[in-house]
Amino acid sequence: MPALAHAIGLAVLAAALALVPLFGLNDFYLQILFTIGVNYLAAAGLNVLVGYAGQKSLGHAGLFAVGAYTAAIANIEWGLSPWLSLLLACGFGAIFGLVIAMPSVRVSGPSLAMVTIGFGIVVEKIVTEWTDIFKGQAGFYGINAPSIAGVSFTNLHWVWFVGALCIATHLMLRSLLAGRYGRAFLAVQMAEPAAQSVGISVVRAKTLAFVISAVTCALAGAVVAQQNQYFNSDFITFNLSIFLLVVVIFGGSGSLYGPLFGAVILTLLDAWLARWPALQHFTYGALLLFSLYLMPNGIAGAVSGFAARWRQGKVAAPVVAGHSALAATSAATAGGEILVVKDLYKAYGGIVPVRNVSFAITAGKVHALIGPNGAGKTTLLNLLSGHVAPGNGSIRFEGQEIAGWPAHRVACLGIARTFQNLKLFGELSALDNVLLGAHRHIETGFAASLLGLPSSRQAEAMARADALALLRDLGLGDRAHEPAKSLPYGLQRRLEIARALASKPKLLLLDEPAAGLNPQETHELGEVIRRIQQAGVTVLLIEHHMDLVMGISQHVLVLDYGALIAEGRPDAIRQNPKVIAAYLGADDDAALTGDAA
Numbered sequence: 279m280p281a282l283a284h285a286i287g288l289a290v291l292a293a294a295l296a297l298v299p300l301f302g303l304n305d306f307y308l309q310i311l312f313t314i315g316v317n318y319l320a321a322a323g324l325n326v327l328v329g330y331a332g333q334k335s336l337g338h339a340g341l342f343a344v345g346a347y348t349a350a351i352a353n354i355e356w357g358l359s360p361w362l363s364l365l366l367a368c369g370f371g372a373i374f375g376l377v378i379a380m381p382s383v384r385v386s387g388p389s390l391a392m393v394t395i396g397f398g399i400v401v402e403k404i405v406t407e408w409t410d411i412f413k414g415q416a417g418f419y420g421i422n423a424p425s426i427a428g429v430s431f432t433n434l435h436w437v438w439f440v441g442a443l444c445i446a447t448h449l450m451l452r453s454l455l456a457g458r459y460g461r462a463f464l465a466v467q468m469a470e471p472a473a474q475s476v477g478i479s480v481v482r483a484k485t486l487a488f489v490i491s492a493v494t495c496a497l498a499g500a501v502v503a504q505q506n507q508y509f510n511s512d513f514i515t516f517n518l519s520i521f522l523l524v525v526v527i528f529g530g531s532g533s534l535y536g537p538l539f540g541a542v543i544l545t546l547l548d549a550w551l552a553r554w555p556a557l558q559h560f561t562y563g564a565l566l567l568f569s570l571y572l573m574p575n576g577i578a579g580a581v582s583g584f585a586a587r588w589r590q591g592k593v594a595a596p597v598v599a600g601h602s603a604l605a606a607t608s609a610a611t612a613g614g615e616i617l618v619v620k621d622l623y624k625a626y627g628g629i630v631p632v633r634n635v636s637f638a639i640t641a642g643k644v645h646a647l648i649g650p651n652g653a654g655k656t657t658l659l660n661l662l663s664g665h666v667a668p669g670n671g672s673i674r675f676e677g678q679e680i681a682g683w684p685a686h687r688v689a690c691l692g693i694a695r696t697f698q699n700l701k702l703f704g705e706l707s708a709l710d711n712v713l714l715g716a717h718r719h720i721e722t723g724f725a726a727s728l729l730g731l732p733s734s735r736q737a738e739a740m741a742r743a744d745a746l747a748l749l750r751d752l753g754l755g756d757r758a759h760e761p762a763k764s765l766p767y768g769l770q771r772r773l774e775i776a777r778a779l780a781s782k783p784k785l786l787l788l789d790e791p792a793a794g795l796n797p798q799e800t801h802e803l804g805e806v807i808r809r810i811q812q813a814g815v816t817v818l819l820i821e822h823h824m825d826l827v828m829g830i831s832q833h834v835l836v837l838d839y840g841a842l843i844a845e846g847r848p849d850a851i852r853q854n855p856k857v858i859a860a861y862l863g864a865d866d867d868a869a870l871t872g873d874a875a
């Protein structure tokens with residue numbers, strides 16, 4: 279939503295909240311407004327987890343309980359003030375978010391659902407059965423509500439208070455999700471290997487999403503306990519977990535406004551159906567299925583689709599003062615050995631795609647890795663980039679041993695890559711793809727991002743300007759705002775290179791960048807690789823197009839059946855009998871004189 283429309287929307291909401299007393303609402307309606315706010319709070323964080331990071335949770339009632347019981351125990355048992363109890367509830371929420379994240383981030387699909395359901399059930403059992411501490415069904419009475427200047431909160435004050443919390447939460451999440459953290463969550467959801475290749479730690483991103491969702495859910499629980507001044511184990515049920523998930527998915531997961539739509543509609547529906555509890559549960563189940571199968575983007579998706587059709591025209595790409603970005607992608611390295619590989623070995627059962635391979639890569643040069651289909655080239659590249667762990671051997675990058683490092687750590691050292699089968703973040707714009715490439719260079723901390731501090735906005739603006747300049751340099755400037763998946767195939771290949779370059783790599787690994795390109799596009803690719811080399815980036819390129827290999831590389835490595843059978847200058851490789859035999863054996867008699875794709 280454009281900034282002006284967003285500001286107007288917020289102003290209208292704030293004015294409506296301020297004018298609530300004029301509507302003469304009785305306590306029943308004030309309670310409904312309060313509940314909408316609480317449901318929004320819980321769903322807003324859960325949306326980060328579900329809609330952005332792509333994780334599912336069926337156990338968030340457990341985190342709601344963490345907040346509510348912390349607020350109750352801190353106030354009643356420990357004598358802390360209601361305000362401090364609220365803060366403590368958020369803190370405990372964060373801790374339990376970490377607890378649930380630890381097993382959850384390592385599994386997916388049904389296993390993830392089981393882990394989160396398990397967490398919810400364990401919490402439910404604890405608060406029900408461990409009556410010494412949690413008082414089971416008897417619950418806690420007399421939980422103090424916050425007060426301001428000695429005035430205790432009335433129902434109207436609670437509506438204002440929870441409204442203010444919702445607006446603050448919305449603003450913080452909006453700021454966070456518009457920047458590098460939001461992009462990182464989406465990247466993890468769309469293509470984990472690609473996210474790792476630009477230096478994003480998948481585990482850390484998912485953990486952060488769990489913690490954010492836990493904090494807002496715990497805050498919602500604490501607010502409910504304080505407003506109600508009473509809380510018992512009956513509040514914590516599996517149905518609550520389902521309800522929160524339905525709010526997110528039906529409202530529109532992955533949209534900032536989805537939880538708001540979901541909270542308003544489902545709270546009203548919940549109040550209406552309160553007379554028929556059996557129907558209530560059936561309805562949530564039906565809505566969940568309906569949303570998953572027929573309206574995967576929820577109400578927010580339907581509304582934004584309608585708005586887009588209504589607007590029809592598209593926003594033109596903003597013009598930003600240009601500078602040449604390719605020249606700034608990498609600090610040039612000296613002509614020494616940037617990468618030294620020794621006795622590298624990888625086996626998959628009886629298949630050995632990399633068999634005790636040793637070689638060195640000289641800084642500043644273009645190296646090509648060739649070999650017949652199935653020779654082990656991609657596996658070797660995966661070992662270098664950390665996407666596959668070696669069975670044995672050493673990989674030293676700038677003197678540092680990196681064999682077995684996870685991909686995101688390797689990327690952070692300055693090794694970027696592209697993939698044989700494109701791994702773009704297809705739903706995101708070309709610009710966002712490149713911004714994700716620059717992820718580790720956008721220097722803005724979590725707190726600055728959450729609070730939308732000027733330092734964070736400035737870092738984001740600079741990163742956008744650099745990313746646009748890079749896109750322009752690679753001939754993608756006028757496509758910057760188009761979804762990556764809608765670009766023609768040749769431009770998608772180029773965009774993947776742009777994303778890799780945005781990480782300012784010292785070594786760029788290209789896995790068959792010319793695959794699927796026509797001769798003109800292949801020629802242009804050669805020019806791009808030359809310019810990348812001139813910018814000081816060392817290149818290791820897997821390629822079947824021999825004209826391209828022979829035209830741009832200064833050093834060629836040849837793999838066959840996982841073993842390095844030759845290396846040297848392109849003209850020498852062309853004459854090498856072992857190489858000719860390998861290619862002739864691989865059914866391609868024109869392999870070394872022309873294109874062998």
Ligand SMILES: Nc1ncnc2c1ncn2[C@@H]1O[C@H](COP(=O)(O)OP(=O)(O)OP(=O)(O)O)[C@@H](O)[C@H]1O
Nearest residue numbers: 626629631649650651652653654655656657658698
């Ligand atoms: N994860 C895996 N599990 C089992 N076998 C694998 C795995 N990855 C690769 N292989 C096998 O290792 C061998 C080498 O594959 P790799 O993709 O590295 O070759 P390549 O030289 O890149 O081939 P191409 O030029 O066709 O892309 C193949 O036989 C392949 O089936």
